[in-house]
Amino acid sequence: MLLQADAAWEKRLRVGSYGTVAVEDGRVRLWYQVSGRENPPGKNPGFMGVAYAESADGIHFRKPILGLVEFEGSRQINLVLPADPRLLSIGGGSVWRDDNPACPPQERYKSWQKVYPEPGTGIFGPHRIRVSRDGLHWQLPEKRVAGLRAADTQPAWFRDPRLGRYVRYSREWVQFEGEGKIRMASCNESADIHDWQGMFISLQPTSGTSRPRSGRNWMRPA
């Protein structure tokens, strides 16, 4: 077991499915999803966010006290997203370092997320990109993203030097043979991470091997 929800502030949370690992300057950096232990059927946990840990060997991780986010009355924690858990949760918070030489330093790290705002907050989603200078202090870019697809399962994205463009992959609900819905993988591209164009399904099961029954969603709730 590499990581557990064993910090005092995590006592009502669990480590979620999604995480990002990066090796930088001799340290292993880990961004991991935390979510509430209570998960009513068909609903998301009451809280979801992204926390941060570091390691020298990739096996033993420590959770630094960052003081960036207040959660249940304390800032002596290692939570980095969302900035205010009273207002929203964040799912599938994929963190990625953009090594494009043209990338502004204040946008070196990027996180593609699904936003779950609390009712009445006026926060809009569902899918947003946040940027950061250091992977810890995050902010929304001024330009609103367009054409970005779902991020509630962990998406993948990178800048493709062959294309000179950003490329992303994520899950897509697709009507299948006119009856059921299943998940497939979609892809599209962007010149600047803000405007995404040309979405297409990149991975899919063949019709000959799949036959959903009418009116049923064959995937168990995430």
Added chain:
Amino acid sequence: MRVQGEVWVPAEQKEPTAGDREAAPDQDQAPMPGAPVDIYGPEVFPYTEADGVYVALLSAFHNWERRDGGS
């Protein structure tokens, strides 16, 4: 299942035998012959050791049904 035109999972699924069911931890469930596979969390990245090669480490969720008819 087809990935960019390449078949990488056998098209036919075998109905489990009684022995299979006894060995299975979830004996009330069985794989559905011909049921669809969900592709979930497609981790795709460029393979840096070769030009123009990309790797996908994705989760493929096989769909099961309960033997009592539930889901």
